[in-house]
Amino acid sequence: MTDKLALRARLRAVRDGFARDRAILVADAFRARLREGLVVAGYMPLGSEADPAPLIAAARAAGCRITLPHVTGRSAPMRFLAWDAATPLVAGLYSLLQPQADAPELRPDIVLTPLVGFDRAGHRLGQGAGYYDRVFTQLPDAWRIGIAWSVQQVDACPADPWDVPLHAIATESDWIVP
Ligand SMILES: Nc1nc2c(c(=O)[nH]1)N(C=O)[C@@H](CNc1ccc(C(=O)N[C@@H](CCC(=O)O)C(=O)O)cc1)CN2
């Protein structure tokens, strides 16, 4: 646990020093999975987090439906709510822009996951609130894609028993498949 805390603090600082003027690559392997009607979960970046916008644009162009996470508190589970051009976003917890609570809830087939850190085995370090850990337990068949800048890679993320590995990681320079 302290391992994760110290690593989070270090990686957030590294990320803050890196993020300017870069964009996440849209790999052919990502495009190849997109199908009309698939539900893709994105997120609105916070601070120096990598922006999944290029992947979301590719998914929209392929006819996928897009959702954004909606959180109301630390203990309530995160829900994924529909996000189309007509959906107004409102600032909620952590100042995150999210759809209004009454937007339709959709079950994601692909989850674009914001990362604090990752390793090449697909292990992930998140904000530490356990929101994505719980989502992955509830959606075991979803394709779990981590989104991060390359400098957020570490040799090995400390793994806990509940951690569910990622299927791939998209950075500004690579598509990493563990
Ligand atoms: N962009 C984004 N959206 C997301 C997440 C995320 O990590 N990033 N989440 C992932 O669970 C959920 C929201 N959960 C969050 C949980 C904790 C903190 C948090 O502790 N924030 C710190 C600042 C972190 C930073 O600078 O990176 C804070 O408020 O002090 C933020 C979001 C859903 N939406």
Ligand SMILES: Nc1ncnc2c1ncn2[C@@H]1O[C@H](COP(=O)(O)OP(=O)(O)OP(=O)(O)O)[C@@H](O)[C@H]1O
């Ligand atoms: N499947 C689960 N169901 C309920 N609680 C869980 C589950 N998985 C993890 N948790 C709880 O979530 C907390 C945070 O876990 P951890 O530090 O691994 O977060 P993380 O993976 O870095 O972040 P996140 O999932 O928010 O992106 C832990 O205290 C853990 O008990």
